[in-house]
Amino acid sequence: MSKKILTVKDLYIAYGGIEAVKGISFDVCEGEVVTLIGSNGAGKSTTLKAISGLVKPKSGSIVMGEDKSLTGLSTDAIVAQGISLVPEGRRVFPNLTVKENLKIGAYLRHDNLDEDFKYVYSLFPRLEERNWQLAGTLSGGEQQMLAVGRALMSRPKIIMMDEPSLGLAPLVVKDIFGIIEEIRKNGVTVLLNEQNANMALKVADRGFVMETGSITMTGTGAELLANEKIREAYLGKSKTN
Amino acid sequence: MAYLLAGISAGGQYALIAIGYTMVYGILRLINFAHADVFMVAGLLMVYLTTSVPYYIAIPLVILITVLVAFTIEKCAYSPLREAPRMSVMISAIGVSYLLQNVALYVTGGQPQVYPQMEFFSRTVTIFGATTKMVTVITPLLVAVLVVALVFLINKTKIGMAMRASSVDFNTARLMGIRINSVISFTFIIGAVLAAIGSMLYFNNYPSVIPTSGSMPGLKAFVSAVVGGIGSIPGAVVGAFIIGICENLLKMLGLTPFSDAFTFALLIVILCVKPSGIFGEKKIDKV
Numbered sequence: 117m118s119k120k121i122l123t124v125k126d127l128y129i130a131y132g133g134i135e136a137v138k139g140i141s142f143d144v145c146e147g148e149v150v151t152l153i154g155s156n157g158a159g160k161s162t163t164l165k166a167i168s169g170l171v172k173p174k175s176g177s178i179v180m181g182e183d184k185s186l187t188g189l190s191t192d193a194i195v196a197q198g199i200s201l202v203p204e205g206r207r208v209f210p211n212l213t214v215k216e217n218l219k220i221g222a223y224l225r226h227d228n229l230d231e232d233f234k235y236v237y238s239l240f241p242r243l244e245e246r247n248w249q250l251a252g253t254l255s256g257g258e259q260q261m262l263a264v265g266r267a268l269m270s271r272p273k274i275i276m277m278d279e280p281s282l283g284l285a286p287l288v289v290k291d292i293f294g295i296i297e298e299i300r301k302n303g304v305t306v307l308l309n310e311q312n313a314n315m316a317l318k319v320a321d322r323g324f325v326m327e328t329g330s331i332t333m334t335g336t337g338a339e340l341l342a343n344e345k346i347r348e349a350y351l352g353k354s355k356t357n
Numbered sequence: 358m359a360y361l362l363a364g365i366s367a368g369g370q371y372a373l374i375a376i377g378y379t380m381v382y383g384i385l386r387l388i389n390f391a392h393a394d395v396f397m398v399a400g401l402l403m404v405y406l407t408t409s410v411p412y413y414i415a416i417p418l419v420i421l422i423t424v425l426v427a428f429t430i431e432k433c434a435y436s437p438l439r440e441a442p443r444m445s446v447m448i449s450a451i452g453v454s455y456l457l458q459n460v461a462l463y464v465t466g467g468q469p470q471v472y473p474q475m476e477f478f479s480r481t482v483t484i485f486g487a488t489t490k491m492v493t494v495i496t497p498l499l500v501a502v503l504v505v506a507l508v509f510l511i512n513k514t515k516i517g518m519a520m521r522a523s524s525v526d527f528n529t530a531r532l533m534g535i536r537i538n539s540v541i542s543f544t545f546i547i548g549a550v551l552a553a554i555g556s557m558l559y560f561n562n563y564p565s566v567i568p569t570s571g572s573m574p575g576l577k578a579f580v581s582a583v584v585g586g587i588g589s590i591p592g593a594v595v596g597a598f599i600i601g602i603c604e605n606l607l608k609m610l611g612l613t614p615f616s617d618a619f620t621f622a623l624l625i626v627i628l629c630v631k632p633s634g635i636f637g638e639k640k641i642d643k644v
Contacts (some may be wrong), residue, residue, distance in 0.1 A: 170528055195534035207529040209522045220522055223515070224534035270534065 119144060120181075121305050122167070122199075122274060123148045127176035129162050136162040138329040139176070144274070144307055149300050151308040151316040151337070154326035160309040161204055163326075164276050167307075168201045169194045180274075196224050198273035202280060202308075206263040210252025214243055217251045217262055221269030229269070236265040239295055257288035262293060268304075275299060276307040281315060291320055313350035318340040325350075360609040361602065366558075367498035368601025369543035373555030374578035375585070375593035376507065377548025383588040384524045384544050387444060390450040392431055393575020394457035395549060398425040400462055400472065400566040407473040420553040427549035428542055436538065469565035478561045478585035494560045499558070503551065504594055511590070524588075527592035530587040573617070580624045586634025594630060595635060599623075 122144040129137040137159040144150045152160045154184065158296035163173045167178055169191040178186040187196055200221075208217050218236060222229050237244040240261040244255060251262055260280055267275050277296075281289040293315050296306055310316035317323050326345065340346050378426040381389045402422055434453045438446045478492040496595055511517035523530040523540045531537060559574055560566055578593075581600050585592025600623065604616040627634060 154362045170531065190536075191531040192536050195532065201532050203529055203532060207526060207531070209525055211521055211525055212518065214389060216518055220518055220533050220535075223519065265535075 118148075119146045120144070122307070123177075123179045124163070125168050125179070127163065127178065128167060128174040129159070129166050129171060130174045131162075131171075135174075136329055137173075138165070140326070140329070140331045142324050142331060142334070144305060146305055147300065147303060148321045149296060149306040149308060151310055151320040151323045152326055153310055153313040153316055156326070157247055158326040159277050160326050160330040164201055164306055164307070165307055166279050167194075167199065167276065176225065184280075185241065195270060198271070200267040200272040200275055201272050202263045202267045202275065202277040204208065204278040204282065206256070206259040208251040208254070208262045208266070210250060210257045212251055212262075213248050214251055214254070214262060214315070215247045217266050217271050218243070221266035222271075224270065232269050236268055239268075239298060240265055257291070260284060260288070260292060261295075264292070264299075270300070272304060274305045274307060276309075278309045279311060280308070281310065281312045289315060312351075313346065314341075317346075320347045358485055359489055360605045362484070362487055362489050362493050363608075364374050364438065364602035365598065366601070368598035369496040369606060370387070370559040370597075371553050371574065371581050371601055372500050372594045372597035373503070373551045374574060375581040375597045376504075376590055377552050377643070378579050379582040379585070379587055379590060379593040380513030380548055382582070384520060384541060385435070385446070387435065387446050387450065388579070389548075390447070391434075391453035391457060392548065392552065393571035393578070394454045394461075395423060395427050395430070395571075396552045396556050397461060397561075397568065397571030398426055398457055399549075399553040400560045400570060401465065401470060403557060404470040404472060404566055408637075412473075412475060413552040416557065419557070420550055421557075423553035424546050424549045427545045427552075430544060431545045436541075443446075458568045465568065467568075469567050471565050472560045472563060475561065478558075490562070492558055496558045499554070500594070503554070505591070507547070507551075507590065515539070520544060546588060554559045577620055580620050580636075583624060584627050584634055585635035588634040589634070592634055592636030 120143050124143065125141045126139050127137055128135065128139050140163065152163065162171060164254065166173045167186065169186070169189055173187065180186055180197055180199070184197065209220065212220065218233065219229065222232065242258055243262060243265055246258065251259065253272055255263060263281070264277070280292050284292070289312065296308065296319050300306055307318065308316055317337040317340050322334065322336050323340045324331050325333040325340065333346070336344065374392065377390060377392050381387055399419055402419045403415060406418055410418070427608050434449045435446055438449055478490065478495070480491040481488055482491050482494055484494055511520060519530065519540050520533045522533065523535060523537055527537055577600055578597065581596035582593045584599060585594070585596030600620055603619060607616045607619055631637070
């Protein structure tokens with residue numbers, strides 16, 4: 117197995133007395149696509165928010181690479197380390213233009229962004245056409261593309277995506293997963309939260325199944341996809357594809 | 358004509374204060390009640406500083422110290438309440454307002470402090486056949502320059518982009534690597550600079566500064582911001598000019614006692630008819 121880029125150990129997160137995440141441990145290797153699957157309220161989003169520093173864990177550690185601890189760092193410091201999050205519900209800035217949304221993704225960078233604009237526009241030609249439009253006027257699918265493009269503008273080592281397929285038409289979902297493959301080819305590690313377990317496990321090298329705050333199962337994407345329990349719980353019993 | 362000029366000038370002075378209200382509201386959703394008192398503090402600073410140093414040193418110094426005051430207020434009274442309900446922050450703002458007034462009362466001993474008359478500002482000029490003070494002519498020009506600079510800052514610079522992003526979504530702005538606290542401090546600093554400049558123009562028309570001197574212009578600036586649509590900078594400026602001009606036109610008609618009442622009547626009408634103001638925030642959220 118290649119080098120570990122992110123190690124989460126014994127992570128506990130509580131919201132006002134309610135434990136959302138109860139001591140999970142997992143790791144992500146460089147260049148992998150790893151997915152956290154599970155139903156609503158399993159603690160997947162909370163886990164990603166904790167890695168980004170948006171919520172403070174009660175205990176446990178989050179380490180990047182060999183020994184760079186992220187626990188207790190502010191969100192901007194974590195972004196500077198090379199971790200960016202595509203938040204749930206896209207969260208593009210509706211009052212900024214498409215181009216400004218991309219520019220703000222590179223907020224901490226002070227070098228030339230031309231290459232990055234070109235790269236993002238090659239992934240999402242639609243965004244280039246809508247360059248000057250306010251992001252609030254885009255369709256849901258376009259907003260998701262913009263949110264992914266925005267996260268790529270910081271040149272992350274790890275890109276985390278929280279439910280990128282939520283509320284999107286099946287064709288758009290297919291596009292988004294195609295892009296995930298594309299991003300991986302460029303050497304970026306992907307950590308993906310998905311309720312759409314079928315799609316997620318197909319692109320993922322490894323998957324972790326979360327249930328009510330704990331990881332209950334792990335395996336490669338193909339293993340989990342073939343697992344009887346998973347198919348029953350998340351994929352629909354009769355589905356065979 | 359003289360009344361119209363006076364109205365435009367008063368409007369400009371309200372505008373400089375109103376921008377501070379509207380920008381802080383835009384980013385924190387907080388009505389910063391202490392803003393009017395920061396304006397008064399700037400007035401007192403000018404009184405005290407000009408007794409020992411010449412104008413060209415006193416003016417930048419007043420701006421600098423006013424900025425420090427506003428910055429400290431934000432750090433001590435608002436920043437620790439970032440996660441608290443909005444009402445708590447507002448109560449804190451009211452507290453700061455009284456604190457500043459009482460400190461001013463203590464320092465001045467309750468005596469009105471004579472505001473220094475800058476010879477250049479008070480000089481009489483004749484424009485469009487109306488005789489007026491220099492400050493009346495300078496105010497709208499200065500306001501125009503400052504507003505253009507501010508609009509440029511907000512729309513074309515990186516920090517301006519960060520301010521616009523933070524005003525809609527703190528957490529996502531954080532995910533971009535933006536330090537929210539710096540953006541908020543910066544907003545307070547801009548508000549304080551404009552209030553300090555506004556105080557120099559405003560108090561020049563009045564003989565003295567007392568601890569409650571900030572209240573009336575502060576309230577009118579606040580009404581301007583609401584009339585224009587709080588959160589919007591062009592709104593605050595337009596609202597301020599509307600109020601400044603209307604007040605002075607009422608004075609021209611001999612209705613001076615009603616000019617203040619008019620301002621607040623206008624507030625009530627706006628709140629009833631179009632609560633979001635003339636340039637109220639556009640909602641372009643899409644699910």
